[in-house]
Amino acid sequence: MKKSVEEHAARFSEKAAGYDDSKSDEYHACASLVVEYADPNPDDVVLDLGAGTGAISLALAPDAERVLARDISEGMMDEGRRKAEERGLANVEFAYGEFREPEVDPGQRIDIVTSNFALHHLGDDEKREAIREMAATGARRIVLGDVAFFEGPDPEAPFYGPEVDDPATVGTLVEAFTAEGFAVTAVERVHDQVAVIVAERLGDRSDGEPGAERSG
Ligand SMILES: C[S@@+](CC[C@H](N)C(=O)[O-])C[C@H]1O[C@@H](n2cnc3c(N)ncnc32)[C@H](O)[C@@H]1O
Numbered sequence: 001m002k003k004s005v006e007e008h009a010a011r012f013s014e015k016a017a018g019y020d021d022s023k024s025d026e027y028h029a030c031a032s033l034v035v036e037y038a039d040p041n042p043d044d045v046v047l048d049l050g051a052g053t054g055a056i057s058l059a060l061a062p063d064a065e066r067v068l069a070r071d072i073s074e075g076m077m078d079e080g081r082r083k084a085e086e087r088g089l090a091n092v093e094f095a096y097g098e099f100r101e102p103e104v105d106p107g108q109r110i111d112i113v114t115s116n117f118a119l120h121h122l123g124d125d126e127k128r129e130a131i132r133e134m135a136a137t138g139a140r141r142i143v144l145g146d147v148a149f150f151e152g153p154d155p156e157a158p159f160y161g162p163e164v165d166d167p168a169t170v171g172t173l174v175e176a177f178t179a180e181g182f183a184v185t186a187v188e189r190v191h192d193q194v195a196v197i198v199a200e201r202l203g204d205r206s207d208g209e210p211g212a213e214r215s216g
Helices: 005-022 025-038 055-063 074-086 124-136 170-179
Strands: 045-049 066-071 092-096 112-116 141-149 182-191 194-201
Touching: 005 074, 025 055, 025 112, 025 141, 025 182, 025 194, 045 055, 045 124, 055 066, 055 074, 055 092, 055 112, 066 074, 074 092, 124 141, 124 170, 141 170, 170 182, 170 194
Parallel strands: 045 066, 045 112, 066 092, 112 141
Antiparallel strands: 141 194, 182 194
């Protein structure tokens, strides 16, 4: 990670008020695909990591039982809370949570994990740890949209600030999901540096994890 968690949190809190108005077409395309692939059932609990101002959390809330939105930046989450209230969405809970410590109550069932445009702040070993934590929730599906390289890194590209961002290759992310017992069922190339990866748990979740015994 090129900045500490606290530095990233402060950086995002500073730009939270204008965040939603500053996004690229590729960001919007990526977010739409994450929402589409997440596809929750009405009784599903979704964990959205690096939730920010709620682009994914708020879009999924009408179709899910509950959305747990986790982020490190109170400023970003305040924007998300405000929008949830404006839209009358009472089933979204914004609270502090870091990728590798998402602060989910023990025993809480999680069916789907999502994350959009956030994991690239972590170094590759930290991303693997984060993906291990996502898998440990017991979720049957993980949908990750992020800055990731299909080809070589391009420090000049708009999706990538080398001083703060640390994107992985798509291959590294795919391997991390398969190492945790997931099948990667889709990889969408939004741009040569923006990917959506869909991972489905192999087997029936009957390994005692929170969330076991349900499928769909
Ligand atoms: C570019 S924003 C994306 C927000 C939202 N997912 C979206 O699609 O608009 C990245 C978010 O990741 C959060 N973030 C950065 N590092 C994080 C970490 N280690 N754990 C959890 N969230 C993190 C930031 O606070 C920020 O809100």
